[in-house]
Amino acid sequence: MSESKKFILQEQDIPTAWFNIIPAMPVKPAPMLDPASKRPLTAEDLFPLFSEEAARQELNFTDSWIEIPEQVRDLYKIWRPTPLVRARGLEKALDTPAHIYFKNESVSPVGSHKLNSAIPQAYYCKQQGVTNITTETGAGQWGTALSLASKMFGIELAVYMVKISFNQKPYRRSMMQTYGAQVIASPSMSTRAGRKIITEHPNYQGSLGTAISEAVELAMSTPNCKYALGSVMNHVALHQTVIGLEAERQMEMAGEYPDIVIGCFGGGSNFSGISFPFMRHNLAGDRTTRFIAAEPASCPKLTKGAMRYDFGDEAGYTPLIPMLTLGHNFSPANIHAGGLRYHGAGAVVSQLKADGLMEAVDIPQLETFEAATLFAKSEGLIPAPESSHAIAAAIREAKRAKEAGEAKVILFNLSGHGLIDMAAYDRYFAGDLANYDLSETDLTETIAGLDMVPGHE
């Protein structure tokens, strides 16, 4: 029999605890601050916004392992464990000595890794009797996941969807509606933040920052309602570590250990999910794996951003987060990887990057579609434009391995499929896409006025 392509775990192999990297970090992230008083926030300060358990997890700097509730684990069984795949077709197409593996998170019913955090977030809301949730979504992956998760627990959901995606990706909207969610194009007239921006810029096509403002405003003004976020926050990264924990066992089945781990990067959730479980062995001094976050060249917060206290949203409703940021007023180009169009990185990843414990690369849009098309033809799966950033970074490393004649072991996260994004592929084939490369652009203006984070002057 020929060699294995997939490494398959059973339901009992789904992790029983999430991995919290913070206790193992040599330098902890700076605290979030109250915007008015500049006082460090406690978990209790976050209770009005998030479920209490999510708030506690957000501020948990002490427990390395946090138990996954039985009901969450049971719902994970709908699609988890996900396969780890040896990308032999891609290796062959690249004629590389590298061994390329990918964790296939696209097999979830909603098509991406986002469900890993949507389920526990909805579960914790249900536990405390919450009846309504609000959220934002860019390309729609997070909104779709939370729509399904909310339905599972009988909670009503309102999703503010970035207007350009609402119009460009009608199938995503349909998916959310099929799961029973209410979907509103953002900016909308339903919130003060939305009305303000529509009034000032009638043709504004929306951004994740604005959609977050609208969702937060609605949550804060609705009884028994919480807000849920699909990335950036520590508790979201925490939930996503099921990806890396499963992958670790599957790499053992394959008899290898990754030299390089890669994830695409919007706010950090899927990158953290695939990376942190492997990174703990680096932090313990047992391994020297490289970790690479692949971000769009049009939104280069990790390579060109500055470490500042910044808002998570455009209107300034959220706490101040210590982040590598391009500024909350930075307006990213309309690339098709809508899930990566966000101005800042989560506090933990920002600190890890500042401490040299991970790397980042900027990928121009055309290179991501070239990588995606090669991947589709050689592995059969059509990747999401977001995930294609990770594929492009993996291809760069596989080519380097070929030049060096080294059989490097590369692992990347295929965070989602691109079946709802086929219009983007059409535009790519038609030659209609641009790179929006900002690597030579001065991006300091939008961070002017933001406070320094201590230790990062």
Next chain:
Amino acid sequence: MSESKKFILQEQDIPTAWFNIIPAMPVKPAPMLDPASKRPLTAEDLFPLFSEEAARQELNFTDSWIEIPEQVRDLYKIWRPTPLVRARGLEKALDTPAHIYFKNESVSPVGSHKLNSAIPQAYYCKQQGVTNITTETGAGQWGTALSLASKMFGIELAVYMVKISFNQKPYRRSMMQTYGAQVIASPSMSTRAGRKIITEHPNYQGSLGTAISEAVELAMSTPNCKYALGSVMNHVALHQTVIGLEAERQMEMAGEYPDIVIGCFGGGSNFSGISFPFMRHNLAGDRTTRFIAAEPASCPKLTKGAMRYDFGDEAGYTPLIPMLTLGHNFSPANIHAGGLRYHGAGAVVSQLKADGLMEAVDIPQLETFEAATLFAKSEGLIPAPESSHAIAAAIREAKRAKEAGEAKVILFNLSGHGLIDMAAYDRYFAGDLANYDLSETDLTETIAGLDMVPGHE
């Protein structure tokens, strides 16, 4: 730990041989005939049209097991084995004592079971040096699968896509183009058959029958080119038996055996795939499982068709096939389950139905979308409109089990996901869909003039 939802096999559990039901049939299907001479066809007669191995398999009435080539099995590993899932969410939503299982074929990279036959068909073409393949596709599932399979073997593919689907499902077209196939809306001006029908009916939106005619005509007039079909034929049903063979082992893991097996029905490939391996135990006298084919009420060939010698295509290029048919000039309504809009059933299924070894039910379109929406909300997966016919039939049986207070074990095949069909869901929610129920309509006109099949007068 709570009970299992999924039953997962390893790569080594992928079947090593397909199951050929014909040797076990009490009455064999009548032979295919040459349209001019009415002479029974041999495998050699089919060599100009199909690959030689596909032609041999088509006429193989003696071997119960046909070995799966190593390279095909290796490519199956990209997504196989597929999960068997206990639909506990759906059971709960229906409050039924029935145990409902589904085989999830939607996890294939192209989103349906069609790749199970596309890969061997492309492989056999490659083995004999074929450089070009033509085919037809309705909703696009088969065309997408053959696009990927052809790319895997470096063969050029031309796909005639039914015009209404070409326009309604642009994402399917994009997927085929991403895999490198040429996609032509049918009827087209590129063939005699296409030109004739466009000339006579300029606004004709196409049908599977017409698209088959165009694909066959192009194959017959192109050097080193073969035609490949995604359903109806014996060799296609043969390849699809990997579904049922895997499901049989997975039902053993679950400690149950199905009382009822259900598949949706267009030409018969996914129904045959899930059913035949279980049916062999009925034919051996060891089991009394019921087998139910779920067809659209708008295209009721199994319940209202007659057993006749009929063409597989509209223009009459194919051999005469002994089939339960509504006549090759029957024009099905524009339901969204484009893959089920076909006038006839394969020879084997037609014979099994005539002999009372299986049943058929007609499902109106609105009932299929109601079933699909309930399934999406309770199991998370958004099904293809085709597969929703099987879900609707399973729900009918689960409700009957509840009325009777019986813990029936129901297994159905989820042949594909509906992520490329979200526009159909939008129309359903908007109240724009009709049933096109033909159960009270006289359908004898379109079979007038077709020859009787001996034994079925």
